[in-house]
Amino acid sequence: MTCLAVAAFGGCTDPRFQKQQAIRDARIKDHLSVYAAHDAAGPDRIRETLDLDKKLKERRAEHLAQTCELIRSLHERDVRRWKDEAALRRARLETLLRGKPDEIDDAWAKLVY
Numbered sequence: 718m719t720c721l722a723v724a725a726f727g728g729c730t731d732p733r734f735q736k737q738q739a740i741r742d743a744r745i746k747d748h749l750s751v752y753a754a755h756d757a758a759g760p761d762r763i764r765e766t767l768d769l770d771k772k773l774k775e776r777r778a779e780h781l782a783q784t785c786e787l788i789r790s791l792h793e794r795d796v797r798r799w800k801d802e803a804a805l806r807r808a809r810l811e812t813l814l815r816g817k818p819d820e821i822d823d824a825w826a827k828l829v830y
Contacts, residue, residue, distance in 0.1 A: 729735075
């Protein structure tokens with residue numbers, strides 16, 4: 718109702734109204750240009766995202782391979798160590814079972830660790 722009254726009484730010719738209308742028009746134009754630029758950049762953003770995803774997948778695959786290799790080498794090292802120390806463990810166990818109480822604590826720690 719107020720708009721009709723302003724329009725009926727010549728509000729559209731008022732410089733204040735025209736100034737506000739110009740400000741609104743400029744803001745709408747700015748918003749539309751930002752939206753258009755954002756919309757136009759969409760395919761590039763999608764392409765960049767896909768490229769980044771591909772790089773991250775490759776990096777994860779490399780890290781997984783490195784981790785698997787590290788685990789394999791640590792396992793092999795532990796197996797070798799277990800085999801190399803078998804004679805020592807056997808001797809300590811025999812000593813322990815023969816009943817030399819002064820060496821029990823030391824032997825037990827070496828057997829477990």
